[in-house]
Amino acid sequence: MFRFSNILTLGAGLAFCAPAGFVRAQAPVAREVANAQAQISAVAFKSHVQYLADDRLQGRQAGTPGYQLAVDYVSGQLRKLGVQPAGDRGRFTQHVRLRRAFTEPGATLSGAGGSFTTGQDVVFYPNPDQPQVSVTAPLVFAGFGISAPELGYDDYAGLDARGKMVVVTRADPRFLAGSEKLYATDLLTILQAAAQHGAVGVLLAAPKPAAQLPNLSKGLVSVLGPDGRVAVSRSYVAGSVQVVGSVSAETLQRLFAGAALDTTRTLAALRRGQPASQPLTGQVTATLRSRYQDVDSYNVVGKIPGSDARLREEYVVHSAHLDHIGITAPVQGDSINNGAHDNATGVASVLEIAKAYASLKQKPKRSVLLVFMTGEELGLLGSAYFARFPPVPRAAIVADINTDMPTIIAPLLSVVPLGAENSSLETVVASAASSLGLTVEADPEPAQHRFIRSDQYSFVTQGVPAVHVKYGNRTPDGKNNLSEQVQQWRATYYHKPQDDINGTFDFAAGRKYAQLNFLIGYQVAQDPARPTWKPGNFFGRRFGGGQ
Missing domain, CATH: 3.40.630.10 (Zn peptidases)
Known part of the structure; x- marks a missing residue:
């Protein structure tokens, strides 16, 4: 698989193999x-x-x-x-300029038939660009949250997510592999896809009942640009998405109440590599406050x-x-x-x-x-x-x-x-x-x-x-x-x-x-x-x- 040529011996027993750019070069070089x-x-x-x-x-x-x-x-x-x-x-x-953002106590998620307990049912990611956020929006389910037509798969095809709170599962899309899967399932990619389709929030559903929600007590770090706004982040994208949270598998079941397809059939279709996106009934209201610690680095x-x-x-x-x-x-x-x-x-x-x-x-x-x-x-x-x-x-x-x-x-x-x-x-x-x-x-x-x-x-x-x-x-x-x-x-x-x-x-x-x-x-x-x-x-x- 690898080819090499033009070996030059250069004193003191050092064998030097000229790189490709040296094929026509002189020995002194x-x-x-x-x-x-x-x-x-x-x-x-x-x-x-x-x-x-x-x-x-x-x-x-x-x-x-x-x-x-x-x-x-x-x-x-x-x-x-x-x-x-x-x-x-x-x-x-x-x-x-680094910004560590924390979600303040008191964040809430309500609607869709009741309220949810922060820390048990839902954990909110801090918003590094907006210290106070309140969003009320209808719910839609967008499968894995993947929008990759070039790979022959798009959870957003035919789904109207504009102005909606998008719910996605963090289950493993086994029909993808290697680089494609690594990129498509990265949190930042999921958020970018939601923003491109006009979503105002994303709720990331745990794939199994036993899965733990993330511990974000130490905050999340982003980089501010020359204009003082967030320029680089692994958990935030500029644009329409204002709320990002992780929800338990039990919370996902509650959000699916009254949907045309229940979670059993929906998740089974996804495991077969078949998009199963759909509107969910009702709407939710999410509120949170974020605080910041900014430091200079280089x-x-x-x-x-x-x-x-x-x-x-x-x-x-x-x-x-x-x-x-x-x-x-x-x-x-x-x-x-x-x-x-x-x-x-x-x-x-x-x-x-x-x-x-x-x-x-x-x-x-x-x-x-x-x-x-x-x-x-x-x-x-x-x-x-x-x-x-x-x-x-x-x-x-x-x-x-x-x-x-x-x-x-x-x-x-x-x-x-x-x-x-x-x-x-x-x-x-x-x-x-x-x-x-x-x-x-x-x-x-x-x-x-x-x-x-x-x-x-x-x-x-x-x-x-x-x-x-x-x-x-x-x-x-x-x-x-x-x-x-x-x-x-x-x-x-x-x-x-x-x-x-x-x-x-x-x-x-x-x-x-x-x-x-x-x-x-x-x-x-x-x-x-x-x-x-x-x-x-x-x-x-x-x-x-x-x-």
Whole structure:
């Protein structure tokens, strides 16, 4: 499946395989890239992780003084390397205003034959843009809430949802799979579909009687735009939808009272992949108040200008999230979540990648952006804001190579390039991996949906091909069970205070991982052709204007 050619041997036993863009290049150019790759240091990698995972940074929660220390550190490192600032007004920082919204006590849902108990029958999501909301509207049932005619399925076909409170089930649409299901069932997609059809509210029904309603006591976080309105959110869309709530399976039964089809027949049809949307009888009134806590946080953005007079106006992004989850309840006497692996290692990778680019006398043809995101742990918020409001024209960003928790706990022998299969980046990754003696494997944990759970997905939704390289399964002893070891590591360390510098690390693997990502980015920056979505790819059709 993967092809590579033109191997050049460049001293000190280093085998360098020229990327596709080098097929007609001269050996001195390839030698300079190999020398740049060699600048990436395991010692420096460890030093970055040690600083970022220190207790002084208090777990780097977005918007806190500890996170600001991380911002200052990364900005200083880029400045030392001669990287140009590319944030707001000639600075390294891009301002990201975070709003944590809470639903105040006293929210109510009534009508449809009675009233409902908040916390037991219904839980309301806070509205981050309107502090007080009161909506009275007729009810309609819209199946899974999916409107995807391109997939041959549309719960809104023939349904008048304008001015209505839309009820949807969160049951599993088994007739969809893979990327299509991940996108179609995402809460934000459900809300966008409802807004596009003029709904004023959405009630999300639990699929089973035993299902717990979400605990929203810690609030939900959105990003405000330059105009002070909500610009990015995972649980709110601007427009007609004012109320979002989750209701129990028992509440769904009550809302169906008097409907033409009862829930048994309706849900059975949906399980067969047959839309079963219908008007419901009566109407409901929903009222809620929301309160807000606004804080300032920042993305850090640096630029290395390209060398080609035309292509330097296009950009390859190397990204990593800078935040972690801060201070939580103690675990074994420790409450600071240092985030050494998640994601100090990713930040260290991008800083070392910056060093490699900076050492090149002849920069690649395209420009390179080095972006360190806030709010990933809050729902990919900093990356979503950057991808929507980049400091360069959005159409000029050609690819994102994201780095999030590579989990460097053993020698790096193989990799899993999440998302590469969607675009021509697949070939680029194969070239870079081959040059470092790495094999490329399929995702060993497809059920984890890892491709949509990190910052690269924010770029994908803006039509930008992206890849996130994770560990593979190969091990030096031939057991090839690294995935099992990583799962055991996650059970003990992931999102816990134990993820600190005293844990298990293989910094030589970190060096190789950063070298790999550098070579991927360099190839894309050097190739005159932009990366393209594969024909018929779902993400390409949905976001990239493809067929």
